[in-house]
Amino acid sequence: MDEERPALHRWLGSAALIGGVPLALLALLAVTGRAEAGPALFAMAGTALAALLLARRWLGNLSRLAAVLRRADAGEGAWPEPPSAPPLLPALAEVSEGVARLARSLAERGELLGRMRRADAAILESLPDPLLVLGADRAALRANAAARALFGARAAEAGPLAGDAAALMRHPALAGAVDRALAEGTRQAADIVLPVPVPRELAAQVIPLDPPLFDGGRLVVLLADRTRERAVERMRADFVANASHELRTPLASLMGFIETLRGPAKDDPEAQARFLGIMAEQSERMRRLIEDLLGLSRIELAEHQAPTERVPLAALARAEAEAMAPILASRHVELSLDLDEAAVAAPADAEQLAQVLRNLLENAVRHGQEGGEVKLCVARTGSPRPGVTMSVADDGPGIAREHIPRLTERFYRVDKARSRNAGGTGLGLAIVKHIVNRHRGQLHIESRPGEGATFKVWLPAE
Numbered sequence: 120m121d122e123e124r125p126a127l128h129r130w131l132g133s134a135a136l137i138g139g140v141p142l143a144l145l146a147l148l149a150v151t152g153r154a155e156a157g158p159a160l161f162a163m164a165g166t167a168l169a170a171l172l173l174a175r176r177w178l179g180n181l182s183r184l185a186a187v188l189r190r191a192d193a194g195e196g197a198w199p200e201p202p203s204a205p206p207l208l209p210a211l212a213e214v215s216e217g218v219a220r221l222a223r224s225l226a227e228r229g230e231l232l233g234r235m236r237r238a239d240a241a242i243l244e245s246l247p248d249p250l251l252v253l254g255a256d257r258a259a260l261r262a263n264a265a266a267r268a269l270f271g272a273r274a275a276e277a278g279p280l281a282g283d284a285a286a287l288m289r290h291p292a293l294a295g296a297v298d299r300a301l302a303e304g305t306r307q308a309a310d311i312v313l314p315v316p317v318p319r320e321l322a323a324q325v326i327p328l329d330p331p332l333f334d335g336g337r338l339v340v341l342l343a344d345r346t347r348e349r350a351v352e353r354m355r356a357d358f359v360a361n362a363s364h365e366l367r368t369p370l371a372s373l374m375g376f377i378e379t380l381r382g383p384a385k386d387d388p389e390a391q392a393r394f395l396g397i398m399a400e401q402s403e404r405m406r407r408l409i410e411d412l413l414g415l416s417r418i419e420l421a422e423h424q425a426p427t428e429r430v431p432l433a434a435l436a437r438a439e440a441e442a443m444a445p446i447l448a449s450r451h452v453e454l455s456l457d458l459d460e461a462a463v464a465a466p467a468d469a470e471q472l473a474q475v476l477r478n479l480l481e482n483a484v485r486h487g488q489e490g491g492e493v494k495l496c497v498a499r500t501g502s503p504r505p506g507v508t509m510s511v512a513d514d515g516p517g518i519a520r521e522h523i524p525r526l527t528e529r530f531y532r533v534d535k536a537r538s539r540n541a542g543g544t545g546l547g548l549a550i551v552k553h554i555v556n557r558h559r560g561q562l563h564i565e566s567r568p569g570e571g572a573t574f575k576v577w578l579p580a581e
């Protein structure tokens with residue numbers, strides 16, 4: 120029995136309350152001689168004993184009831200059952216049952232509330248967009264996983280608002296939006312550019328909460344990382360500008376020569392022949408550029424459609440190597456082949472893989488050294504997954520490390536003038552990258568200045 124023992128004074132007090140009046144009446148009867156002393160004393164003893172027992176039982180019941188209330192108040196899930204022995208006072212039994220029911224339903228409601236709160240937190244936590252909850256003092260009370268990722272692990276360790284997050288909250292555009300949201304009670308938007316440590320462009324929505332959250336949250340700041348989107352927009356604009364520029368240059372030169380042929384060189388057959396030669400070269404350059412641009416857009420359109428053929432790479436490589444003969448001869452380059460006949464790329468697109476080889480071989484011959492050596496190698500690999508590789512290595516001037524990650528950008532050339540003179544459009548490696556992506560393959564570029572360059576393409580095999 121964990122029944123609390125009632126304190127002595129309370130016990131005696133309660134017993135006195137219950138038995139006091141009958142005891143006093145019995146004493147009065149005995150004293151005034153209306154009752155005989157013996158039976159009166161006996162009745163008094165009985166009354167006192169009954170009062171003591173009743174008080175003890177009553178206090179015990181009440182203290183259990185108090186315990187039930189205390190536990191319910193503390194929000195504990197478990198509550199004591201109402202006193203097992205029925206209380207002597209029937210009304211108390213009903214109260215005790217009522218309290219037990221109340222405590223049970225309170226506990227259930229408390230648990231439901233806890234579950235809802237956990238569900239809310241889980242939803243916030245897993246939202247893909249970074250989200251912060253701010254208090255009235257603008258300090259961040261909570262930050263979800265995306266926000267912590269945005270601000271780095273450091274911020275997560277040091278609480279929601281540290282490092283980059285603090286810089287973000289001090290950003291004038293965001294601080295202004297927070298002020299307006301608090302003052303006007305309406306949703307505000309702000310565009311933010313964070314220059315350090317990595318340049319980032321964020322679109323922020325500041326949403327006031329009325330009434331505030333239970334933890335004092337007054338504002339929700341929703342951030343959307345627009346860095347990639349803006350970069351894509353800029354790239355698209357750059358691409359149009361670059362393409363127009365690349366086309367305009369040969370066009371301007373053509374128009375210039377036409378003018379000259381009509382005017383000053385009208386009667387100079389020698390100059391005419393020379394100019395027509397240059398004009399043919401310029402139109403050839405425009406043709407190549409347009410062809411590459413169209414090719415690139417075709418490849419881009421099909422990029423999300425997986426290829427379907429099985430392509431034996433050795434045969435493909437031999438065919439492409441043969442087609443290279445004229446330009447190999449013109450640059451006095453020697454091409455050596457190392458082909459694994461069993462290397463088969465699948466699923467693959469033969470025409471596109473030929474295009475990859477053509478671009479890589481052309482680059483090796485054009486950007487490599489005159490009179491140099493180029494190695495074309497086709498092999499199988501087992502790691503990390505079964506696949507095949509095609510690699511083209513030259514012994515040319517190589518490429519400085521800082522250029523390597525950018526080579527596959529459209530129109531990116533280490534040396535623009537040299538590339539143009541070599542007949543390049545600056546789109547070759549962009550095309551290669553898109554084709555490799557469509558094949559779910561990988562392109563590795565290894566090079567050091569003065570030590571040649573190796574372009575290796577990994578492709579999935581059966």
Ligand SMILES: Nc1ncnc2c1ncn2[C@@H]1O[C@H](COP(=O)(O)OP(=O)(O)O)[C@@H](O)[C@H]1O
Pocket residue numbers: 478482483486487513515516517518526531532533534538539542543544545546547548549571572
């Ligand atoms: N084998 C190579 N050796 C040295 N530089 C290379 C080689 N291949 C490519 N590059 C560099 O990468 C740039 C981009 O190549 P690419 O996209 O094929 O354009 P293009 O060949 O038309 O200039 C080239 O301009 C050149 O600077």
Ligand SMILES: [Mg+2]
Pocket residue numbers: 478481482543544545546547548
């Ligand atoms: Mg090229």
